[in-house]
Amino acid sequence: MSRVVAAAAALAVVVNLAVYLIGRAAGGTYTFTSAQGPAEVDAVTVAGFSLVPLLVGLTVVALLASRAAWVVRAALIIGPVLAVGTIVVMTLPTDFDGVSKTALAVCHLTLVPIIVVAVTAIGRRAHYRASSGIRMSDPSRIHD
Numbered sequence: 001m002s003r004v005v006a007a008a009a010a011l012a013v014v015v016n017l018a019v020y021l022i023g024r025a026a027g028g029t030y031t032f033t034s035a036q037g038p039a040e041v042d043a044v045t046v047a048g049f050s051l052v053p054l055l056v057g058l059t060v061v062a063l064l065a066s067r068a069a070w071v072v073r074a075a076l077i078i079g080p081v082l083a084v085g086t087i088v089v090m091t092l093p094t095d096f097d098g099v100s101k102t103a104l105a106v107c108h109l110t111l112v113p114i115i116v117v118a119v120t121a122i123g124r125r126a127h128y129r130a131s132s133g134i135r136m137s138d139p140s141r142i143h144d
Helices: 002-025 043-064 070-091 098-132
Strands: 031-034 037-040
Touching: 002 043, 002 098, 043 070, 043 098, 070 098
Parallel strands: none
Antiparallel strands: 031 037
16 A cells, blocks of 8 residues: 555646746736745745645555554545645635646646545555455565
């Protein structure tokens, strides 16, 4: 399951950096006004905001999926809701230009299918392990 988590996180970073660069090419400045003055969202921020929440969330799902099947069902709802909800909380209230705001909103939306595919794969692997009697603590199966 660690491969699923790593692949999903890497894909999210690559896709969102591509969206970010397309936004830059289309004239997006990614600047906004913060409490400390003018600020800018850079590529590192986009990568981090793509990687960290997804990595944490999918890791939690991977660790709990074999113990509680409801975790997968909950993650299939909560993950996409958080990805879309953070547009409302983080992106829309800012004073980004239209291109930057749109590109960053798309970055949030790209996480939805990545989350759904990754969580579904984790759920299938957990179900397979549970039905075949493979223990999560079996060191020979850690990287499946």
